[in-house]
Amino acid sequence: MFIHNAATYLSAPADVKALKEELKRHTDIYFRRVNKFVLLALIGAHCCARGQRIDRDAAIYLATEHGNLGDTESVLRQIYRQHTLPMPYNFINTMANTASFYVAQGLNLTGRNLSISSQNLSFERGLELLKTDMDLQAVRSALAGSVDEATASESRFREKSGLACDQVNQADRSCWLYLRSEQDGALGEVKAIRSFRGQRDGLAWLAAKGRALPRPAVLSFGMAVGPEEKEAWTKTIRPDGELDYVRECGHLNATTACGVTTFIGRRHAGHLIHVNKNFQDRYVILQVQRY
Amino acid sequence: MKHSAYITGKSLICSLGEDLDGILEQVRQKKAVADFIPLDLARMSEARPYYRIHRNVARPQDLQARFYEILFDSVSRAVADSGLTLREIEGLAIFFGSTSIDIPIYESYYAASDSAALDLFSRASFGYGTIADRTAGHFNIQGPCYTFATACTSSANAFLYAASMIANGSLEKALVIGYDLFNNTGFYGFESLKLTAPSSYKPFDRNRDGIIMGEACGAVVLDRERRSETDFHYRGGATLCDTFNVTTHAETGDVIAAVIRQALRCAGLGAREIDAVKAHATGSDMNDRTECNGMKQVFGDRLPPVTGLKPYVGHTVGASGVVEMILLTESVKRGFVPATPGFAVPDGELGVTPLTEPLAVQEGNFMLNYFGFGGNCTSLILSNRKRQTDVHS
Numbered sequence: 166m167f168i169h170n171a172a173t174y175l176s177a178p179a180d181v182k183a184l185k186e187e188l189k190r191h192t193d194i195y196f197r198r199v200n201k202f203v204l205l206a207l208i209g210a211h212c213c214a215r216g217q218r219i220d221r222d223a224a225i226y227l228a229t230e231h232g233n234l235g236d237t238e239s240v241l242r243q244i245y246r247q248h249t250l251p252m253p254y255n256f257i258n259t260m261a262n263t264a265s266f267y268v269a270q271g272l273n274l275t276g277r278n279l280s281i282s283s284q285n286l287s288f289e290r291g292l293e294l295l296k297t298d299m300d301l302q303a304v305r306s307a308l309a310g311s312v313d314e315a316t317a318s319e320s321r322f323r324e325k326s327g328l329a330c331d332q333v334n335q336a337d338r339s340c341w342l343y344l345r346s347e348q349d350g351a352l353g354e355v356k357a358i359r360s361f362r363g364q365r366d367g368l369a370w371l372a373a374k375g376r377a378l379p380r381p382a383v384l385s386f387g388m389a390v391g392p393e394e395k396e397a398w399t400k401t402i403r404p405d406g407e408l409d410y411v412r413e414c415g416h417l418n419a420t421t422a423c424g425v426t427t428f429i430g431r432r433h434a435g436h437l438i439h440v441n442k443n444f445q446d447r448y449v450i451l452q453v454q455r456y
Numbered sequence: 457m458k459h460s461a462y463i464t465g466k467s468l469i470c471s472l473g474e475d476l477d478g479i480l481e482q483v484r485q486k487k488a489v490a491d492f493i494p495l496d497l498a499r500m501s502e503a504r505p506y507y508r509i510h511r512n513v514a515r516p517q518d519l520q521a522r523f524y525e526i527l528f529d530s531v532s533r534a535v536a537d538s539g540l541t542l543r544e545i546e547g548l549a550i551f552f553g554s555t556s557i558d559i560p561i562y563e564s565y566y567a568a569s570d571s572a573a574l575d576l577f578s579r580a581s582f583g584y585g586t587i588a589d590r591t592a593g594h595f596n597i598q599g600p601c602y603t604f605a606t607a608c609t610s611s612a613n614a615f616l617y618a619a620s621m622i623a624n625g626s627l628e629k630a631l632v633i634g635y636d637l638f639n640n641t642g643f644y645g646f647e648s649l650k651l652t653a654p655s656s657y658k659p660f661d662r663n664r665d666g667i668i669m670g671e672a673c674g675a676v677v678l679d680r681e682r683r684s685e686t687d688f689h690y691r692g693g694a695t696l697c698d699t700f701n702v703t704t705h706a707e708t709g710d711v712i713a714a715v716i717r718q719a720l721r722c723a724g725l726g727a728r729e730i731d732a733v734k735a736h737a738t739g740s741d742m743n744d745r746t747e748c749n750g751m752k753q754v755f756g757d758r759l760p761p762v763t764g765l766k767p768y769v770g771h772t773v774g775a776s777g778v779v780e781m782i783l784l785t786e787s788v789k790r791g792f793v794p795a796t797p798g799f800a801v802p803d804g805e806l807g808v809t810p811l812t813e814p815l816a817v818q819e820g821n822f823m824l825n826y827f828g829f830g831g832n833c834t835s836l837i838l839s840n841r842k843r844q845t846d847v848h849s
Binding site: 225229230231232237240241244245248249250251252253256257259260261262263265266267269270273274275276277278279280281282283284285286287290293294297298300301303360362443444445447 | 458497498499500555559563566567583584585586588589592593598599600601602603604605606607613617620621623624626640641644645646647648649694695696697698699702703711714722828829830831832
């Protein structure tokens with residue numbers, strides 16, 4: 166899977182009006198009655214598609230942890246507090262695949278269109294599905310993105326991350342890769358996506374790679390990987406550097422796409438080894454090369 | 457080498473019950489009954505039919521407990537039916553498809569609370585991936601979890617990707633779940649779109665007047681190895697996006713025709729080799745029209761027998777992929793393709809007349825079509841023909 170473009174859109178939590186203004190910078194198409202989550206998806210995907218020759222049958226893999234937050238709340242308020250039927254567009258916008266639909270419509274793409282999730286590993290799982298499609302020659306090119314609104318709930322954030330909200334930055338995020346099965350003109354490549362049942366298996370795999378690990382190699386971690394674990398991974402890999410995109414970009418729910426697009430955007434040739442895990446201690450190691 | 461993927465275990469909990477033999481006997485006899493649920497939360501005097509699961513749960517008022525009890529029971533039965541060992545269960549991957557995902561749980565929190573709404577929502581919803589992870593934790597399943605949120609094609613797509621990952625050698629076994637439980641967001645949401653039928657289900661009928669929703673949980677185990685001579689296997693499938701409109705597909709049915717053609721190509725089959733089609737057949741005016749236009753583009757005037765299964769269990773939205781797959785394949789194992797109850801008056805404009813009586817069939821190639829909001833179109837082809845041929849991409 167060859168990376169032909171990457172786009173990182175991050176902002177402090179913004180409202181619909183501000184995001185509509187931002188979207189105008191990327192497309193002339195006006196999207197009616199879209200919510201914040203849809204707008205974030207559109208901004209990131211259009212940034213990534215800019216200047217690219219996107220095949221009409223390109224697929225879309227939109228990974229998200231929560232989908233939209235605002236419209237679901239609106240629908241619940243209309244039903245339970247206002248005792249009315251929900252507004253139709255609020256209801257339609259509760260579904261995560263509304264966002265991937267508008268991305269497809271805006272870019273006129275009729276290929277596969279998936280909205281997928283996997284706690285803390287959503288982007289990695291999306292890439293696995295894309296790899297399967299490419300292996301089976303069902304897909305030649307795709308936009309793969311990760312979209313989430315900043316977590317609105319401080320208590321929820323604390324519960325999930327174990328971190329106090331004032332220790333971290335929160336951001337709305339939409340990070341996308343444009344990938345093709347052909348290498349010609351590519352910026353980089355997804356070299357490996359490997360799942361492990363625990364840290365020990367992952368470390369053993371990397372240790373077995375030993376000297377074969379390509380250099381220069383930069384190491385990065387998902388949000389749930391703690392300091393002691395980081396040390397163990399670092400000792401095993403002995404990286405040439407660390408990419409702390411979480412600190413740089415804001416502390417997010419699912420961060421991998423942000424790390425990869427940041428790495429590609431830096432234009433430094435080398436390899437990114439990204440270590441991520443979910444809350445059941447299932448690990449995924451993603452290896453990306455920037456040419 | 458591409459591998460086959462066999463359905464080696466299954467279970468279904470729906471409005472017809474949870475014993476598969478009992479469910480299928482009712483299907484053979486074209487029996488199905490929906491409840492009526494009042495629209496009183498929106499201060500409306502009407503009620504709408506809905507196919508509810510009738511099940512005695514330990515704590516009926518605890519909606520979270522009911523949610524997981526139904527889910528875990530369904531998974532338990534499917535895994536037991538597949539005969540997997542504990543070690544094999546540990547190695548499963550989970551493919552979960554749903555439209556509502558955890559909405560039934562957090563809307564119950566919302567209803568009971570008067571605190572700041574958004575904060576409560578965000579705290580209650582632990583993310584789309586939570587349910588699959590919790591299922592993995594409950595059964596000590598160690599493989600990866602994938603949650604598909606593609607509206608009414610969710611669990612059909614979950615199945616497509618589970619079968620594809622077995623086909624390309626990434627996996628040996630997978631658990632595919634389609635689950636949507638009653639929730640007011642969906643019930644009142646579809647009402648707001650004026651898509652719900654007032655009394656009875658009549659897909660493809662000239663007098664069709666909308667969908668009737670239902671709740672169900674279906675689970676299947678997919679395995680690279682066949683377990684029994686009667687196991688169905690995945691022949692091929694495809695999914696595409698119709699960008700015409702977020703709620704409706706283009707009336708010409710062009711993308712529906714395209715996805716059916718891709719599925720046939722993937723299965724290595726011609727249109728004439730399909731023995732029956734399970735249509736999506738929602739009973740809404742527009743869906744039935746576009747679906748029939750799409751089918752006619754591919755099959756012309758040699759349409760195979762067509763059936764719609766929603767009148768038995770309701771439109772179970774994201775769960776319908778696995779739920780209707782189990783209804784069809786298990787019916788065929790028992791010697792018939794189900795009829796479409798509720799259909800009475802052919803619609804000349806549609807040009808498709810579904811089965812009005814069960815059709816005696818014991819084996820064949822079966823097409824299962826699913827369409828949904830967000831332009832999603834998915835077509836799957838399953839077979840229980842004894843002569844095994846290669847699986848295509």
